[in-house]
Amino acid sequence: MTQARTLYEKIWDDHIVDRQEDGTCLIYIDRHLVHEVTSPQAFEGLRMAGRKVRRPDLTLAVPDHNLPTTARLDADGNRLPIADPEGAQQLAALERNAPEFGVKYIGPTDREQGIVHVVGPEQGFTLPGMTLVCGDSHTAAHGALGTLAFGIGTSEVEHVLATQTLLLKPSKTMEVRVEGQLGPGVTPKDVILHVIGVIGTAGGTGHVIEYRGNVFEEMSVEGRLTISNMSIEGGARAGLIAPDEKTFAYIKGRPMAPKGAEWDAAVAYWKTLHTDEGARFDRSVVINAADIVPTVTWGTSPEDVVPITGVVPAPDSFADATKRAAAEKALDYMGLTAGQRMEDVEIQHVFIGSCTNSRIEDLRAAAGVVKGHKVDGRIRQALIVPGSGLVKLQAEREGLDRIFIDAGFEWREPGCSMCLGMNPDKVPSGERCASTSNRNFMGRQGPGSRTHLLSPAMAAAAAITGHLTDIRAWADGKEQGNKA
Amino acid sequence: MEPIRTVEGTAYPLGVKNVDTDMIIAAKWLKTISRAGLGKGAFEAMRQQPGNVFDDPAYAGSPILIAGDNFGCGSSREHAAWALADMGVKVVIAPSFSDIFSGNAFKNGILTVALPQEVIDRLMEVAKTDPIDIDLETQMVTTPFQDRFHFEIDPFRKSCLLGGLDEVGLTLARTGSIDTYEQRRAQQQPWLSPALA
Numbered sequence: 007m008t009q010a011r012t013l014y015e016k017i018w019d020d021h022i023v024d025r026q027e028d029g030t031c032l033i034y035i036d037r038h039l040v041h042e043v044t045s046p047q048a049f050e051g052l053r054m055a056g057r058k059v060r061r062p063d064l065t066l067a068v069p070d071h072n073l074p075t076t077a078r079l080d081a082d083g084n085r086l087p088i089a090d091p092e093g094a095q096q097l098a099a100l101e102r103n104a105p106e107f108g109v110k111y112i113g114p115t116d117r118e119q120g121i122v123h124v125v126g127p128e129q130g131f132t133l134p135g136m137t138l139v140c141g142d143s144h145t146a147a148h149g150a151l152g153t154l155a156f157g158i159g160t161s162e163v164e165h166v167l168a169t170q171t172l173l174l175k176p177s178k179t180m181e182v183r184v185e186g187q188l189g190p191g192v193t194p195k196d197v198i199l200h201v202i203g204v205i206g207t208a209g210g211t212g213h214v215i216e217y218r219g220n221v222f223e224e225m226s227v228e229g230r231l232t233i234s235n236m237s238i239e240g241g242a243r244a245g246l247i248a249p250d251e252k253t254f255a256y257i258k259g260r261p262m263a264p265k266g267a268e269w270d271a272a273v274a275y276w277k278t279l280h281t282d283e284g285a286r287f288d289r290s291v292v293i294n295a296a297d298i299v300p301t302v303t304w305g306t307s308p309e310d311v312v313p314i315t316g317v318v319p320a321p322d323s324f325a326d327a328t329k330r331a332a333a334e335k336a337l338d339y340m341g342l343t344a345g346q347r348m349e350d351v352e353i354q355h356v357f358i359g360s361c362t363n364s365r366i367e368d369l370r371a372a373a374g375v376v377k378g379h380k381v382d383g384r385i386r387q388a389l390i391v392p393g394s395g396l397v398k399l400q401a402e403r404e405g406l407d408r409i410f411i412d413a414g415f416e417w418r419e420p421g422c423s424m425c426l427g428m429n430p431d432k433v434p435s436g437e438r439c440a441s442t443s444n445r446n447f448m449g450r451q452g453p454g455s456r457t458h459l460l461s462p463a464m465a466a467a468a469a470i471t472g473h474l475t476d477i478r479a480w481a482d483g484k485e486q487g488n489k490a
Numbered sequence: 491m492e493p494i495r496t497v498e499g500t501a502y503p504l505g506v507k508n509v510d511t512d513m514i515i516a517a518k519w520l521k522t523i524s525r526a527g528l529g530k531g532a533f534e535a536m537r538q539q540p541g542n543v544f545d546d547p548a549y550a551g552s553p554i555l556i557a558g559d560n561f562g563c564g565s566s567r568e569h570a571a572w573a574l575a576d577m578g579v580k581v582v583i584a585p586s587f588s589d590i591f592s593g594n595a596f597k598n599g600i601l602t603v604a605l606p607q608e609v610i611d612r613l614m615e616v617a618k619t620d621p622i623d624i625d626l627e628t629q630m631v632t633t634p635f636q637d638r639f640h641f642e643i644d645p646f647r648k649s650c651l652l653g654g655l656d657e658v659g660l661t662l663a664r665t666g667s668i669d670t671y672e673q674r675r676a677q678q679q680p681w682l683s684p685a686l687a
Contacts, residue, residue, distance in 0.1 A: 023671040024664060032664060034671055036682055046523035054526065055491065057658070060668075063683055099523045131684060161568070161597070161657070169661040171668060264681035272681040 010282035012179050013246050014214045017154040017279070021137050023171055033174050035166050036136035037153075039122040040067040040109065042100040043428070044141030048164035049103040060170045062108035066131055069097050069114060070121045074430045075391050075418035078115050085115055093429065107167070120394025120420040123147040123361035127231065128394055130260025134249035134276040139166055144361045144444065145244075146237040150230035151257070152249035152279050154214070157238065178288040180213035180242065184221040186295030191477040193371065194229035195363060195442065195461035197221065198236045199301040203311035205291055210242030213289060216281060217247050221295050227256040228367045235362045236444050239308040248280040300477050302348055303446045303459040305336035310446070312348060314464065314476045320344035339448055340456050341436070348474050351458070355439035356381075356388040356469040357451070358462050359418075360425040363442035364393030366400050368462040373406040375466035375480065380488040381414035382472030388415045389431065391423040415469070427452040440468040491599040493654030497580050497624045500552040501617040502543045505610070507558030511591065514562070514570040528569055529576030554622055556613050557584040561602075562591025571598040581624050583631065585610055596647050597656055601626060603641045612637060626652060 011019070024032040045067070052058065059065060072093035080086055088094040097114070104111035112118050118125065123144055126132040134152035139145060141163045148155035162172060182201055202209075215237050222230060230247045237245030254273055257263045264272045299313040310333075312319065321333035321344065337344065342351065358364070358372050369392065381388050390410045392398035398420060401407055407417045424431040425443035427450060433439045435454025442465050443450075446457035458474060467475040470487035479485045519531040536542050543549055555574070561584040562570060571594040574582070582595065583603045592602045603624065605613075609631075613622060616633045623632045626648065631639040650656070655663065675682060 024667050032661065032667070034668070034675070037684075047525050050524050050526060051658070055656075055658070057662075095523055133681070135679075136682070165658050165661065168658045169665075169668065170672075171661055173657070173661070262684040268681040272679070275679065 010285040012281045012285045012287060013152065013216055013248055013279055014154065014177070014179050015285070017135055017137065017246075018176055020135065021154075030173055030175050032171050033137060035139050035170055035172060036064060037126070037131060037133075037138040038065045038163075038166050038170075039126055039131075039138070039140035039142075039145070040065060040100070040104075040163070041071055041122050041140070041142065042069040042096040043071045044160050045103065045163055046096060046099040047160050048141075048167055049099070049107065051164040052107065052167060057168045059107040059109060059167045062110070064170065065109045065167065066126070066129075067100055067104045067109050067111045068119060068122050068125050069100055070119075070420075071422045071426065071428050072096055073114055073419070073421040075389075075421045075423045076430070078419055090430070117395035117399060120392070120397065121361045121364065121422055123231075123235065124364060124393030124397065124420075127151060127227075127256075128260065128396055130257055130263030133257065133263065133272070134253060135279050139172070143238045144235055146242070147231050147235035147361055149234035149237065149245040150227060150247050151253055152246060152276065154244055154246065156244040177243065178213045180210055180215045180289040180291070181287040182215050182217050182291050182293070183219040184217070184293045184295050184298075185219040186221070188221060188295045188298060191300045191463070191481060192298050193300075193461040193463060194225055194232040195459075196301045197298055198233045198239075199303065199308070199311045199459060200298045201291075201293065202236065202240045202308050203301070204293060205240050207239060207307055207309045208241045209291075210237060210240040213242050214244045214246060215240065215242040216287070217245060218281070222247055223250065226367060227252055228365045231365065232362055232368075236308070239444055249276050300461065300464060302464070302474055303457070304340065304342060304348065305333065306339055306446055306448050307332070307336070308444070308446060308459065310336060314348055314460075314474060316348055318342045318344055318346040318348065341438075349476060351474045352384065352438070352472055353440045353458070353468055353474065354384065354386045354437040355424075355433050355441075356385060356415075356465050357391070357424040357431075357433075357439055357441040357443060358465050359389065359391030359393065359423050360441075360443035361393065361422070362444045363462050364391060364397065364420075366397050368442065369397065369401045369406050370404070372462040372466035373401075373409045375463050375477070376413045376415070376470065377409050379413055379470045381469045382488055384472045385414075385469055386437070388469045389418055389424060390415050391418045391431075392420050394420050413470075424451055426450060427455065433457070440465045440474060491654045491656040491659055492580075494580060494599065494601055494626050494651045496626070497553050497601070499554060499621050500549050501554035501556050501583070501613070501622050502549050502552045502579075503614045503617040504543055504555060504557045505614050508560045508563055509557050510564035511562060511567050511570040512564055515567065515573040519573075520567060520569055522569075525569075525572040526576055528573035529578070532573040532577050551578055553578055553580040554617075554624070555579050555582045556610060556617055557582060558610070559585045559607070561587050562595070563588040568594045568597070571595045571600055574600055583610065583613060596650070599651065599654070599656065601643075601651055603631065603643075605631065605639055605641055609639050613639075
């Protein structure tokens, strides 16, 4: 009988082209997503060496980081230029490189355009059991479909373009098991923020995390994408969730998904992709679902989490001296004082979007809170940025755009937007944003910006009340907000 | 990547110690979309100084650079190696190099030769009037005056540089294995090629 293996080990073994004596393996890459920021020098390297892309058919290019999320066409249907010259130059480079190297390109005005990590699963480009890479750390998201997916640097982008492989050493394995019943108002975002709070931002370093337990089994595929997306915030280069009937149903019929007999063969294979009984993980973390409550971040690291009903922690409460110093610095940067109730923290900006939380279920959850209310007058900007043109279209079919616009939100074009301060969507210095994105680093949403990470429903509630709000109190009617 | 076997030519007698990556290429050049063209930004601050070796016609286009201790210290920017390559430098000779820089140089086909300070002093003297010759195969630096200096190099890096193999090139040398793997997978899992419209 063959040795019991984890899901990670099954996918890894299946992709070994060659194994060297020192344990380094040449690993085959099944899918490569390319965007405008980390690819120019990689294509340049190919050009200078006279090399081509080995498998353009396994490569998909989509711009997302630099694109403004304002209208992309003028009244006559002509494409509007990007004002920032460097952003424009990086986009132009991708638009030149994709056709030159024969890579399929989805452009800024195509309705399939969006954040690479939304587009991949949506198009059926991402499939279970595959290896997928992209020059972006949130590539971990695709692990939600049982895909071994991770971010790579520009030199590695070039290596994959030229050879369709990477030289890698196997990772350690880590199980994050969440069992039990989630409480009211607890969303996948709260689950992953709680997990990061438990394991810390270096907790998964050197590991690939597999999320296991009934909570993930019962979760929708879109919820799983939110979970796996933030594996990197827990230090793990990749996350995995075993594919199941929900995964197959999610993929079936998508444009690039297998069809007919190939579909049946694929599903038969995908059903073998689970951790065997008796397989061991290098590390295991078990969390009781009942311990998870709606969660927000208070500091400048994703592990700085606290229940929404909690208070800003005192730096003295941390045993570790380095952590204590970091907390003091974080509180100073965030303009918060120890002991302050999180629910009293007033905000000026709301961002609902990013590769973590910009899919249709996220927008539905936010719209459900917003419907019949108005954005609080103290809010300077409230953005809804769908993860792709197709998400946007679906939301408009459901009338969600009207709910948001009527309430005072801005309804934008798809892209990375206010997640990373690289395009015009930024939080001004010293101002505070309730954000559904993934990183609350200093300056992440713009120089001096202050970020509180939370779920789409809680971001929506904060927009209505003007301060961080417990979604459970909202649902109970204890928090009323501004009626429309 | 261009193979390196022998490099013969004039050498920039820079001689400065602790040349950091900011000196080699300043931060404002990092927003480029290209590895090429960084030569014009190389050693920008030094070139403001009159009489600098880089603008001396006697050394124009030299494939060799001679520097002091700890060359390439500072940030990890691969742009430093890209800038040197773009200005035509194929060999840097110095008493020591930063680890990150020498790795980046190697990835970009630049040979770093470490030799003791007294040898550097001698080569600086020679470079003012005559060319210098580097033979990677025999690991020898020679001058027209019968100087012969042996240098050490990691055997793996040596074979890569001699073969003109960068990391991509090395993997491309295993194309046969990749082809075999791809064919096997295509039979076992025919759905792997996406239906690209």
